[in-house]
Amino acid sequence: RSNMVLEENRRLYNEVQELKGNIRVFCRIRPFLSNEKGKATTVDHLTDNGELVIVNPSKHGKNNNRMFKFNKVFGPEASQEKVYLDSQPLIRSVLDGFNVCIFAYGQTGAGKTYTMSGPNSPSKENMGVNYRALYDLFDLSQSRRSTFAYEIEVQIVEIYNEQVRDLLSNNTQKRLDVRNISQANGIAVPDASLYHVKSPTDVIDLMQIAHTNRAMSATALNERSSRSHSVVTVHVRGTDLKSRTSLNGHLHLVDLAGSERVDRSEVIGDRLREAQHINKSLSALGDVIFALAQKSSHVPFRNSKLTQLLQTSLGGHAKTLMFVQINPDVESYSETSSTLKFAERVSGIELGPARANKEVKDARELLDQVTSLREAIMKKD
Ligand code: ADP
Ligand code: MG
Numbered sequence: 001r002s003n004m005v006l007e008e009n010r011r012l013y014n015e016v017q018e019l020k021g022n023i024r025v026f027c028r029i030r031p032f033l034s035n036e037k038g039k040a041t042t043v044d045h046l047t048d049n050g051e052l053v054i055v056n057p058s059k060h061g062k063n064n065n066r067m068f069k070f071n072k073v074f075g076p077e078a079s080q081e082k083v084y085l086d087s088q089p090l091i092r093s094v095l096d097g098f099n100v101c102i103f104a105y106g107q108t109g110a111g112k113t114y115t116m117s118g119p120n121s122p123s124k125e126n127m128g129v130n131y132r133a134l135y136d137l138f139d140l141s142q143s144r145r146s147t148f149a150y151e152i153e154v155q156i157v158e159i160y161n162e163q164v165r166d167l168l169s170n171n172t173q174k175r176l177d178v179r180n181i182s183q184a185n186g187i188a189v190p191d192a193s194l195y196h197v198k199s200p201t202d203v204i205d206l207m208q209i210a211h212t213n214r215a216m217s218a219t220a221l222n223e224r225s226s227r228s229h230s231v232v233t234v235h236v237r238g239t240d241l242k243s244r245t246s247l248n249g250h251l252h253l254v255d256l257a258g259s260e261r262v263d264r265s266e267v268i269g270d271r272l273r274e275a276q277h278i279n280k281s282l283s284a285l286g287d288v289i290f291a292l293a294q295k296s297s298h299v300p301f302r303n304s305k306l307t308q309l310l311q312t313s314l315g316g317h318a319k320t321l322m323f324v325q326i327n328p329d330v331e332s333y334s335e336t337s338s339t340l341k342f343a344e345r346v347s348g349i350e351l352g353p354a355r356a357n358k359e360v361k362d363a364r365e366l367l368d369q370v371t372s373l374r375e376a377i378m379k380k381d
Contacts, residue, residue, distance in 0.1 A: 023293050024071045024090075025347040027052055027324045027340070028083065030111035031076035041328040042336055046073040054337065057330040068340045070347065076328065080118060080125065084132040090319055091133045094236050095140055095150065097247035101254065101313035102129060105282075105343065106325030107335040108226040108258030115323050116255045117207065130232055130253050134203045137236065137251075147242070153235040154203070155192045156210040160228035161277045162305050167210035167230065168193040178308045187235065188309050194235070226258045227274045229281065229306055252313045254306075256282065259342070260335055281306045288314060289322070289346040322346065 029046070032039055044053040050070045074083055087102065094100050104112035118128035134152075141150035156167040157176065164176040169192070176191045187194070197203055210232075214225055234251040259282055262275035284304035291299045292315060301311045314320060324343040326336050 023289055023347055024319075024321045025324060025343050026072045026074065026083075026086065026321065027068070027070045027326060027343065028074040028078065028111060028115055029076050029326045029328050030114065032328060036329065039328075040330045042330045042333045043326075043328050046075055052340070054333070054340065056333055056337070058333075066337070066340075068344055070324070070343065080115075080128060080132075083115065084129055087129060087133075087321060088136065090321055091136060091251065092140055093319065094234065094249035094251045095137060095144070095148075095238060097238070097249045099250045099313040099318040100321075101252040101310055101318060102133075102321045102323070103252075103254035103256055104323040104325055105256050105259060106323075106339050107260040107327065107332065110325035110327040110332075110339070112255050112258075112323070112325050113225075115325060116253060117211075120211070121208075130207065131200075131203060133251065133253065134197070134234065135200050137234065138200060141236075141238075147240065149239045149241060151237045152197050153237075154195050154197050154206055155187075155189060155233045155235075156206065156230070157189055157192050157233075157309075158214060158228045158230050159281070159305050159309070160224065161274060162281070164189060164192075164305055164309070166192040167213045168195060168206060169213075172213050178305055180302075180308065180311075186312070188233075188312065227278060229257050230255045231306075231309060250313050252310055254310070256285075259339060261338070280304060285310075286342060286346055289320065292320070293346060 027050075029043055029052075032041075040057065042054050042057065044055045044065055046052045050072050052068045052070065052073045053065050054068070055065045072086060090100055090102070102116075104116050106112055114128060116128045117130050118126045122128065122131065134154075137152060141148070141152065144150070154168075158165050158167050158172075164178055165172050166174065166176060166189075174191075176189050178188055179186065179190060195202070195206055197206065210230070214228075214230065232253040234253070236249040236251070237246060238249075239246045257278045259278075262271070267275060281304040284300065284307050287300050287303065288307045290296075299315055301307045301315070307314070312318065322343065324339060326332075326339065
């Protein structure tokens with residue numbers, strides 16, 4: 001049994017070493033919803049090794065498709081459990097003192113909140129990454145309790161118009177400072193409520209409070225949650241019972257604001273200001289991840305509250321996972337295409353048009369023509 005544990009630890013360790021300093025990109029395509037039946041999809045096909053080909057409905061013939069390559073692509077049928085299992089090694093490494101950042105990027109309605117949290121008041125089956133990650137950290141810390149004592153603390157904040165607010169406080173209007181922490185053990189938002197969680201029910205309670213607070217601060221006209229970033233931060237402190245040495249790990253779970261481009265000629269006032277802030281912080285995030293992927297010596301963390309807050313879990317030995325969320329509807333083609341290009345840029349893997357698949361498609365078209373000519377001839381007879 002101890003051999004098995006060793007073996008498992010070694011496997012996890014290798015997987016984790018491989019992830020260190022790397023940016024992983026998982027693409028997830030949400031299913032059509034029950035009120036979207038009969039809509040056409042922009043997804044041509046996807047493969048098990050992370051390739052995705054999308055088709056531009058307004059173009060015909062050559063160059064109407066584009067291939068992207070990510071670490072993984074989840075199709076519309078992928079379950080919450082499956083998506084979690086593929087993220088699990090990363091999350092578990094927080095108990096070994098790693099800093100990890102997981103975020104969901106994409107246009108409004110593409111499934112960011114579903115992936116991170118699940119639907120409102122989720123069942124066990126459709127809980128998202130946030131819940132599963134915390135449950136898993138509890139389980140794993142319990143299973144190590146003969147050798148390690150762990151403490152798990154949680155903060156939940158929202159960033160809206162470059163202002164940080166506490167979603168676990170009675171006073172969600174108070175603006176909080178983000179501290180620039182150079183040492184890895186620090187807490188970026190010291191004034192945000194910090195809750196010690198001891199069981200899965202504690203987690204559910206906190207998520208519900210944050211959800212209610214987020215909904216309450218939304219005005220009747222604006223669905224503000226799509227225009228703010230929400231950040232769940234999990235601080236883990238572990239003490240080795242024998243040596244009394246301790247380690248710290250941080251996990252950031254981020255549901256980003258919608259990435260859709262807003263037509264500047266059409267919005268004014270509050271809406272314009274929101275759009276500008278979202279643009280600024282998402283491109284700051286893109287710049288940071290890009291700089292990290294390129295192993296650039298200067299990483300521009302200071303350009304937005306979001307990147308300042310995530311700093312500990314983005315640079316150096318931290319591990320980053322981005323969920324790129326896609327709405328399959330052809331009407332979303334242009335947003336989908338720019339979302340995928342953003343993801344491609346930050347992952348550092350760029351591919352051109354899907355030539356090989358284009359040939360297959362040509363062959364398929366020819367076969368179709370042969371079939372219909374045959375049918376025409378048969379009809380004549
Ligand atoms: P976003 O947070 O990106 O704006 P949501 O997560 O709110 O998008 O998703 C939009 C809608 O699609 C919601 O009704 C959500 O429940 C549903 N949805 C998203 N992804 C899935 C999925 N994988 N399976 C089932 N329903 C989903
Ligand atoms: Mg959402």
